[in-house]
Amino acid sequence: MKVDAKYDLIIAGGGMSGLSLAWYLAKGGYKGKVLVVDSTFAPINEKTWCFWTKDIPPFKEIIYRTWNKAFFSALDMNAFLYLKDYSYHAIRSNDFKELVLTELRNRSNFTLLEENILSVSSNSSKAVLLTKNGDTYIADHIFQSVFRPNWQKPKYPLIQHFLGFEIDTEHSVFDPATFTLMDFDPAFKEGVAFMYVLPFSHNKALLEFTVFSNSTLDKEVYEEKIQNYMDKKYGLHVSEYEVKRTEYGEIPMQDLDYQPTYENNIINLGTMGGLTKPSTGYTFLRTQEYTKQLADSIITGGNPLLPPQSKFRYRYYDLLLLHILTNSTEDSMAIFRDLFKKNRFDAVLSFLSEDSNFVQDLKIMSSVPYMPFFKAIGNNLFKLN
Ligand SMILES: Cc1cc2nc3c(=O)[nH]c(=O)nc-3n(C[C@H](O)[C@H](O)[C@H](O)COP(=O)(O)OP(=O)(O)OC[C@H]3O[C@@H](n4cnc5c(N)ncnc54)[C@H](O)[C@@H]3O)c2cc1C
Numbered sequence: 001m002k003v004d005a006k007y008d009l010i011i012a013g014g015g016m017s018g019l020s021l022a023w024y025l026a027k028g029g030y031k032g033k034v035l036v037v038d039s040t041f042a043p044i045n046e047k048t049w050c051f052w053t054k055d056i057p058p059f060k061e062i063i064y065r066t067w068n069k070a071f072f073s074a075l076d077m078n079a080f081l082y083l084k085d086y087s088y089h090a091i092r093s094n095d096f097k098e099l100v101l102t103e104l105r106n107r108s109n110f111t112l113l114e115e116n117i118l119s120v121s122s123n124s125s126k127a128v129l130l131t132k133n134g135d136t137y138i139a140d141h142i143f144q145s146v147f148r149p150n151w152q153k154p155k156y157p158l159i160q161h162f163l164g165f166e167i168d169t170e171h172s173v174f175d176p177a178t179f180t181l182m183d184f185d186p187a188f189k190e191g192v193a194f195m196y197v198l199p200f201s202h203n204k205a206l207l208e209f210t211v212f213s214n215s216t217l218d219k220e221v222y223e224e225k226i227q228n229y230m231d232k233k234y235g236l237h238v239s240e241y242e243v244k245r246t247e248y249g250e251i252p253m254q255d256l257d258y259q260p261t262y263e264n265n266i267i268n269l270g271t272m273g274g275l276t277k278p279s280t281g282y283t284f285l286r287t288q289e290y291t292k293q294l295a296d297s298i299i300t301g302g303n304p305l306l307p308p309q310s311k312f313r314y315r316y317y318d319l320l321l322l323h324i325l326t327n328s329t330e331d332s333m334a335i336f337r338d339l340f341k342k343n344r345f346d347a348v349l350s351f352l353s354e355d356s357n358f359v360q361d362l363k364i365m366s367s368v369p370y371m372p373f374f375k376a377i378g379n380n381l382f383k384l385n
Contacts (some may be wrong), residue, residue: 008032168192
């Protein structure tokens, strides 16, 4: 095997998780040689990452917007929800990329390589990355967010799929202090569907039609839903606003088995590292927490820390919710309604962050209709080990 270059570490995939790891390594003063490989480092503003924190958020210098008030609507409930302990933040992927890449380009021990990766593999002591051009790079460890580990088939292969329009309107129509967390669409029958709206100013917002189901839709269906919503909710016809950008996403919401490594010396990161919360699709903050600790473990010379697995009880709650989301749109909407009606918004976010204690979990679980959960338990008694 001809080796084109040797590194201490290779980061395969320079997206959210790969660049986060590179950032924490650089900021922590890591001195080893690092190669970061992605098919492109060009700015494509393709994602808006939202997450909630109690403390100072990661990447606080590029937080695009922060909200403490949300609108929520499901079945007979239409309400504003207020955050006291947490804040809900948005970061744009372009700002993130620019910040991290500028930092890495100023560090002589980081190399950025724009290439398509064909494979990553390893033996007992080294890991190898092969590009589609046939070049080979070798390192002690590879951290990869490109290839799916050999997960078993999930029992609930749900996808959170959405298409969003970032639009500009001539007149002031949005309340920039209030984002729409979920505005459920009871008319949609092929999955659990809702609108998600991030207002950036009085006349600029990102509106996403979001569905939890097993298969994606034709683009026109999402587009028509957004147009109808703009009409019904804000009284604006399609000719009265300009679509500046679209954002499309498919996030797995699945019961996947825990696989921290891809092979020897190859560690999975981001979505491939199982850091997407199955019942919500949120990945950003979990990845920040993990990659920061991973970088610390590397810098202090220990073995690289493996991606953490959620506690058993949270994995089980996720599994039950996946069952309900898959089997009944009505039950799902009733559960979300009661969750937000009978609990403080902060308490729900704490539960979804897996920060709650068992007593708080019981309070949350007892606030929602119990029959769907009994049925879900009946169907999933022995699913997790
Ligand atoms: C549109 C969108 C919006 C989202 N919004 C949120 C949100 O609000 N909050 C949240 O918590 N999560 C969100 N997510 C989920 C999750 O945070 C993102 O998908 C996140 O980008 C996952 O990070 P990652 O590093 O695992 O993957 P990515 O960021 O996708 O990184 C993978 C990288 O690998 C590169 N790559 C792939 N194949 C190859 C190859 N063969 N050769 C070279 N390079 C390759 C890609 O170019 C990419 O840069 C969103 C997802 C999407 C799609």
